[in-house]
Amino acid sequence: MKASEAIVKCLINENVDTVFGYPGGHILEVYEALRKSKVNHVLVRQEQAAAHCANGYARVSGKVGVCIATSGPGATNLITGIATAYMDSIPLVAITGQVNSMKIGRDMFQEADITGATESFTKHSYLVKNENDLPRIIKEAFYIASTGRPGPVLIDIPSDIQAAKIKKLAIPETVNIRGYKPTTKGHIGQVKRAIKAISESKRPLIIAGGGVILSHAQNELLQFVEKTGIPLVHTLMGKGSLPTLNRHYFGMIGNHGFSGANRAVSKADLLIIIGTRVADRTWGGVSDKISEGMRIIHIDVDPAEIGKNVGTHIPLVGDAKTILTQMIDRIEKINTDEWLSELNSDKRAAGKRATDLVNPRHAIETISKKLNDDAVIVADVGQNQIWAARYFEDKIDRRFLTSGGLGTMGYGLPAAIGAKIAAPKRQVLAVVGDGGFQMSLQELGTISHKKLGIIILLFNNSRLGMVRELQERFYGKVNAVELDKNPDFIKLCDAYKIKGIRVTTDSELEDAFDKAIRHKGPFLVECVVDPNESTLI
Amino acid sequence: MNRHVLSVLVENQSGVLSRVSGLFSRRGYNIDSLSVGETEDPKVSRMTIVVRGDDYILEQIKKQLNKLIDVIKIVEVNPQQSVFRELAMIKVNTTMETRASVIEIVSIFRANIVDVSSETLTVEMTGDESKIEAFINLMNNYGIAEVVRTGLAAIERGSKQIKNQKVNEEE
Numbered sequence: 001m002k003a004s005e006a007i008v009k010c011l012i013n014e015n016v017d018t019v020f021g022y023p024g025g026h027i028l029e030v031y032e033a034l035r036k037s038k039v040n041h042v043l044v045r046q047e048q049a050a051a052h053c054a055n056g057y058a059r060v061s062g063k064v065g066v067c068i069a070t071s072g073p074g075a076t077n078l079i080t081g082i083a084t085a086y087m088d089s090i091p092l093v094a095i096t097g098q099v100n101s102m103k104i105g106r107d108m109f110q111e112a113d114i115t116g117a118t119e120s121f122t123k124h125s126y127l128v129k130n131e132n133d134l135p136r137i138i139k140e141a142f143y144i145a146s147t148g149r150p151g152p153v154l155i156d157i158p159s160d161i162q163a164a165k166i167k168k169l170a171i172p173e174t175v176n177i178r179g180y181k182p183t184t185k186g187h188i189g190q191v192k193r194a195i196k197a198i199s200e201s202k203r204p205l206i207i208a209g210g211g212v213i214l215s216h217a218q219n220e221l222l223q224f225v226e227k228t229g230i231p232l233v234h235t236l237m238g239k240g241s242l243p244t245l246n247r248h249y250f251g252m253i254g255n256h257g258f259s260g261a262n263r264a265v266s267k268a269d270l271l272i273i274i275g276t277r278v279a280d281r282t283w284g285g286v287s288d289k290i291s292e293g294m295r296i297i298h299i300d301v302d303p304a305e306i307g308k309n310v311g312t313h314i315p316l317v318g319d320a321k322t323i324l325t326q327m328i329d330r331i332e333k334i335n336t337d338e339w340l341s342e343l344n345s346d347k348r349a350a351g352k353r354a355t356d357l358v359n360p361r362h363a364i365e366t367i368s369k370k371l372n373d374d375a376v377i378v379a380d381v382g383q384n385q386i387w388a389a390r391y392f393e394d395k396i397d398r399r400f401l402t403s404g405g406l407g408t409m410g411y412g413l414p415a416a417i418g419a420k421i422a423a424p425k426r427q428v429l430a431v432v433g434d435g436g437f438q439m440s441l442q443e444l445g446t447i448s449h450k451k452l453g454i455i456i457l458l459f460n461n462s463r464l465g466m467v468r469e470l471q472e473r474f475y476g477k478v479n480a481v482e483l484d485k486n487p488d489f490i491k492l493c494d495a496y497k498i499k500g501i502r503v504t505t506d507s508e509l510e511d512a513f514d515k516a517i518r519h520k521g522p523f524l525v526e527c528v529v530d531p532n533e534s535t536l537i
Numbered sequence: 538m539n540r541h542v543l544s545v546l547v548e549n550q551s552g553v554l555s556r557v558s559g560l561f562s563r564r565g566y567n568i569d570s571l572s573v574g575e576t577e578d579p580k581v582s583r584m585t586i587v588v589r590g591d592d593y594i595l596e597q598i599k600k601q602l603n604k605l606i607d608v609i610k611i612v613e614v615n616p617q618q619s620v621f622r623e624l625a626m627i628k629v630n631t632t633m634e635t636r637a638s639v640i641e642i643v644s645i646f647r648a649n650i651v652d653v654s655s656e657t658l659t660v661e662m663t664g665d666e667s668k669i670e671a672f673i674n675l676m677n678n679y680g681i682a683e684v685v686r687t688g689l690a691a692i693e694r695g696s697k698q699i700k701n702q703k704v705n706e707e708e
Contacts, residue, residue: 119556120563124606127552144606179548179609304600307593 003131004029004162006169007095008037010138013171016066018421020044020053024070025110027097029162042421042450045442047074049414051081051152052440055090056418059401060376060426062216064091064145065418071097072110075156079118080408082152086121087405088237089214091150093141094122101129101158115156123151131164135171143175148182149302150214182301186316186323194272194297194314195331201270201295203339204230207253207282210237210404211275211300217321218396221274222246224324229336230272231343233261235282237404238275240394250343254285256386256535260346262286267342273298273312275320277305279405299323353534358527359506360384360459364391366509367429367457370517373397375427376419380412380436383465386535388431410439413456417443420452427455427517434460434483441492447522448496454523455516456500461529462486469534493524500524538589540569542621542691544699545602546609549575549582553607557584560605566590566598570623570688581609583699585691612699614691621665624687626651627673630680631658639679646672657682665689 001009007030011019018040023031034041044050047069054065065085069078075096085092099108115125124144126137134157141153198204212221221241225232225248232242233253242249251261262285265271269291276282277300298305298312299320306315316323353359364387371377374397379388385402392400401419403411416430437458447454459465464481471478490500499519501512503526516523547553554573561568569587576583588598595613602608614621631639639658643650648662662672666689673684693699 115552116555119559125552177606180606302604304597304604308597 001166001169003134003164003166004033006134006166007138008033008039009169010135010171011039011066014142015063018042018057019066019068020050020418021068022047022050022074024074024097026071026099026159027068029159030068044414045445047077048081049440049443051078051085051092051094052411052414053418054092055081055085056378056401056415057422058091060399060419061422064093064142066093068095071099072112075114076112076117082118082154083121084403084406084408084411085152088210088403089150091145092152093145094152094154096154096156098156098158100160104158115154118154122154125154127156128161131161131166135169139172140175140177144180183317184319184322186318186326190314190316191326194316195327197270197295197297197314198331199334203268204270204272205264205268206230206232206272206274207276208232208234208238208241208274209276211320212238212241215320217324220321220324220328222396223328227328227333228331229333231336231340233264235276236389236402239389239400240398243396244394252389254282257285260348263346264343266290269294271296275300278309283309355530357505357530358503360387360529360533361391362506363509363527364388367513368393370513371427371429375429376401376423377429377431378412378416378419380432381407381409382433382436383535384431384433384459409436412436413440413443416454417446417452420454429455429457431457433465434458434462434486435464444493444496444498448498451521453521456524458489458524458526459529460489460526461531461533463531489524489526498522498524500526502526502528504528538591541588541595542614542689543586543588544612544614544691545584545586546699547582547584548607548609549580556605556607560601564601566594572688572690585689587689610699614693619691619693621689621691622663623666623669623689624663625669626685627660627676627681628683629658629660629676630656630682635679642675648672
């Protein structure tokens with residue numbers, strides 16, 4: 001058997017039915033083996049999109065996303081997508097072609113040291129030197145990518161290794177890596193300490209992060225919150241961890257979160273941080289000093305996150321779902337009525353800014369009401385992301401995807417492709433700005449080609465709106481943010497045979513969204529937004 | 538900024554050294570020295586890394602190193618219960634007049650002379666860092682042509698061993 005066929009067999013053995021990729025000279029063998037297999041290959045229009053597609057696919061399917069690229073520029077184009085997945089802990093396996101193993105290091109045509117280049121943002125990587133190692137390496141790669149704190153793993157395979165013969169394909173059934181034994185279950189002594197601290201607290205508050213979503217712990221978190229009565233705020237990546245309408249829900253914290261939610265953090269006497277590193281953008285929003293004597297319980301599957309950005313009194317290393325389950329059985333209701341009513345009275349309703357054009361908040365709220373209870377929303381990066389994060393209603397089966405850690409513009413459209421392919425029956429909404437949209441425009445080709453029924457909600461303010469906001473705040477002047485020569489996006493979509501409507505006032509939104517939802521196939525709703533619109537509306 | 542000595546067991550394969558050293562540079566940790574070689578198990582290498590940092594930095598270094606798949610085990614070596622050694626080779630400028638006094642110092646330090654030329658004398662010595670520093674300082678009076686140092690190697694005293702298996706806390 002050819003090694004390339006073994007690679008595909010190993011992928012199928014890992015339950016892979018869809019891969020995203022772009023072929024090239026040093027990955028030809030793998031593509032020939034893919035052609036002969038049942039694996040569905042989605043051809044993207046640029047490799048970075050393959051990694052973002054695999055990211056969206058992984059987050060919606062719960063499986064490991066797979067992307068494939070050739071050596072050299074194919075591999076280097078993947079880098080931003082791999083780094084995006086790394087920062088958000090998304091399980092990905094990236095397979096790259098490499099030049100002939102005997103010629104590595106001679107600066108061959110399309111040679112790039114991709115394991116070296118991605119070293120700082122892959123969870124692990126392999127440069128395959130012997131074809132007989134492939135079954136073990138692929139098995140390990142999927143295991144490493146999906147267990148513990150998930151993340152991207154890269155497998156770089158030289159062309160001669162792909163073409164080599166393997167005598168007998170023996171896929172190992174188990175993985176044993178002596179340097180990698182992630183902890184999932186919480187230390188029972190620490191669980192008891194945490195429960196004691198919770199029972200003694202008067203003003204406990206949960207900060208839920210992306211780890212809750214990654215470990216599929218939404219139901220456990222809901223149970224925990226309902227049983228204890230503890231209020232919850234969340235990070236950008238933790239959006240969707242608790243339904244918006246739950247009475248314990250107090251919104252998103254952080255620089256772009258709600259001030260009431262940020263104030264809640266500073267007023268609490270006990271923080272229960274679950275599955276978040278509490279990065280600068282999260283903690284930066286908590287402007288008031290945290291209360292004296294506040295205690296912190298930090299639950300995270302990655303021990304290195306505990307104590308990194310915030311001090312911790314009770315560390316609890318393990319998987320969010322497992323630990324919440326351990327705690328639910330042992331914990332009792334605490335009296336939080338007074339604390340909840342205090343938080344409720346601090347929830348100030350933000351007023352909507354009057355505009356002759358489309359109010360982005362109104363647009364998000366309107367489509368949120370219309371979409372199904374299991375819809376997937378993918379937000380790009382920038383103002384559109386913040387509007388979506390603040391005003392899209394979370395339900396237990398909905399999913400919110402965005403590039404929270406790396407903040408990669410251009411993520412939205414390809415991630416929505418991956419999401420739609422993972423769940424063809426679910427509604428997928430891509431929220432993008434005119435800046436980020438143009439970073440991935442080429443993927444309209446993929447959407448059109450695969451006839452993917454994605455709704456694209458484009459906020460067009462002919463600006464890089466977030467940068468404009470920052471420049472005005474810090475310098476009082478703007479530079480290099482005007483996109484006044486934007487193309488006609490409706491015509492552009494038309495060229496890709498994608499239908500679209502341009503909406504210029506709030507009153508047209510209902511009708512436009514109804515059309516978009518009814519339409520079978522991709523649909524663009526372009527909302528013209530005031531260039532001076534702010535994220536904190 | 539305290540000095541810490543870490544013994545790190547890693548898989549003996551290509552790319553590991555780059556992963557470890559890359560981690561230090563990208564997270565802004567300072568390495569004083571790093572030495573590496575095969576252990577009693579040929580599949581395992583042992584690195585002795587000397588780092589500087591406060592408790593927070595040290596904790597982060599250990600945790601971040603532990604995240605590397607190729608890292609099997611990390612132990613901070615207690616200087617009171619361990620033996621530290623470094624090998625240094627020092628080429629000292631000598632003349633007919635100074636050679637005898639250099640040889641005298643070499644013998645006081647229990648070092649070895651491994652090469653002689655008409656203008657130089659090459660000394661090999663092992664010891665902890667302070668011994669080597671002291672010797673180098675003395676040799677500076679004569680003029681040092683070259684210094685080669687291996688970096689520190691550390692081993693714990695007694696029958697204690699660093700096992701090459703990561704223990705899963707759940708088991």
